[in-house]
Amino acid sequence: MCSGRKLFLSFLFVCFGQLFIVHGQQVRIGIFRHDPQFSVMVNPSLGDYKLFGDSLELGKLIPGNALKISGDTNGVKVVSLNGETGVFRQVLFVPQDSAADIKFKGIQPSGKEKTYRGKISIDYFNGSLRIINHLDLEDYLAGVVEAEAGYGHHQEFYKVQSIISRTYALAHLYKxxxxxxxxxxxVHCQAFKGKGKANVEILKATQLTHxxxxxxxxxxxxxxxxxxNCGGQTANSExxxxxxVPYLRSVKDPYCVSQPNAYWKKEITALEWASYLKRYSIPVQDSTCFNYCSNFKQPYRMYCLSSCNKSIPFKNMRTELNLKSTFFSVEMLNENTILLRGRGFGHGVGLCQEGAMKMAKLGFDYKTILLHYFTGVHIVDIRTLQNFEDF
Incomplete structure (x- = not known):
């Protein structure tokens, strides 16, 4: 009785902010972080927006009423199409209905046009515009799911990706x-490119797993x-x-092996291969050592390539040789050419997206899919965790 209650209260203490966001529905996402902007063009594409400058309502924007927003020594400079100008510490775009969205295009530096839902605030911070998208958590997740997984997939898979993305977002909410x-x-927070092409379909999946x-x-x-793609077997986290990590254990995955990213090949010269092995002090002049490394099989996921008391972690090889995965074997085609024959695409830990897509097509539900890839976990609704108070 007592221990269960303490566990629940401890959880509340750790996750209070996360619980608040789930119920409060709003998250703040910093956008254009890869290419910080000094100047952007803003244009409502669907519905009307109210524009505020330092909390003062400046007017209404309708589709076609574009504004140029630039950094200024005194804050944020706003220029309309008719030449009207104002400078404010912060400007805020507020949608007048839930379906409204607004387009942003980088001018300095130049960038692709992106569409966003929710409110947008802009101020000048550390030499560039700080642009923040204030939006509903589920709208944010819909954008993340499409950016991370693409569109045109089975809805059950989108439920899987929505739950994963929600879990990550709430676990790292104050990053x-x-x-x-x-x-x-x-990507280090989760890729987000704004409103996606399949927004309605994916948004439904996020709402069904709310x-x-x-x-x-x-x-x-x-x-x-x-x-x-894991290539038929996921990797242990270590x-x-x-x-x-107890729940990030290697599991067999027969579902992804027929998918597009299941296999890959890469050829390098024997000289390049020998030079690389030397970096890890493998004595390539010893024909036994060199031949072993050049005809190495990895039938199941292993940690490193070892020869003559030296070893190279596969995670290092993936990065340094620009490989698609750590799951590969080595074959000497001839005296001049080494073939790396690989399986999978990505780090291999946790959920295999292409395997999950296949499982969804075969009729598995999202819970079965998640429990296949994550060992000993629990799939729960945050809003029902208060039931633990009764234990």
Whole structure:
């Protein structure tokens, strides 16, 4: 009775902010973080927006009413198509209905046009525009799911990806707190390119899994790692990162082996191969050592290539040789050519996206798919965790 209650209260203490966001629905996402902007063009594409400068309502923007927003020594400079200008510490674009969206295009530096839902705030910070998208968590997740997984897939797979993305977002919610927003739009937070092409379809999947996350035995949200294709077997976390994680265990995956990224090949010259082995002090002048390294089989996922008391971690080889995965074998085609014959695409830890896509097509539900890839986890609705108070 008592221990269960303490566990629940401890969870609330750790995750209070995360619970608040689930119910409060709003997240702040720093956008254009890869190419910080000094100047952007802004244009509503669907619905009307109200424009505020330093909390003062400046007017209404309708589709076709473009504005140029630039950094200025005194803040943010706003220039309309008719030449009207104003300078403010911060400007805010507020949609007048839930379906409205607004387009942003980088001018300095030049960039692709992107569409966003929700509110947008802009100020001048550390030499560039700080642009923050304030939007509903589920709208954000829909954009993340499309950016990370693409469109045109089975809805059950989108449920899987939505739960993974929600778990990651809530577990890392304050990653950029010191910069004034929760998360950014880059891969280390989760790729986010704004409103996607398949927004309605994916948004439905996020809404159908609203509030559902993945937790471990201590009710802590997991590191919901995923990759494109595991090549038939996922990797243990310590084979890629430093720590062994109980729920990130290697599992067999027969579902991805017929998918597009299941296999790859790369040829390098024997001289390049020998030079690379030398970097790790493998005595390539010893024909036994060199031949072993040049005809190495990896029938199941291993940690490193070892020869003559020297070893090279496969995770290093993947990075340094620019390979698609760590799961590969080596074959000497002739005295001049080495063939790397690989399986999978990505780090290989956690959920295999192409395997999950295949499982969804075969009729598996999202819970079965997630439990296949994450060992000993629990799929829960954050909003029902209060039931633990009764234990």
């Amino acid at each position: 950029h707190e010191e910069e004034g927003f929760h998360l950014c739009d880059q 509030g559902i996350v993945i937790v471990d035995d201590s009710l802590k949200m997991i590191t919901a790692a995923f990759h494109s 084979q890629v990162w430093t720590k062994a």
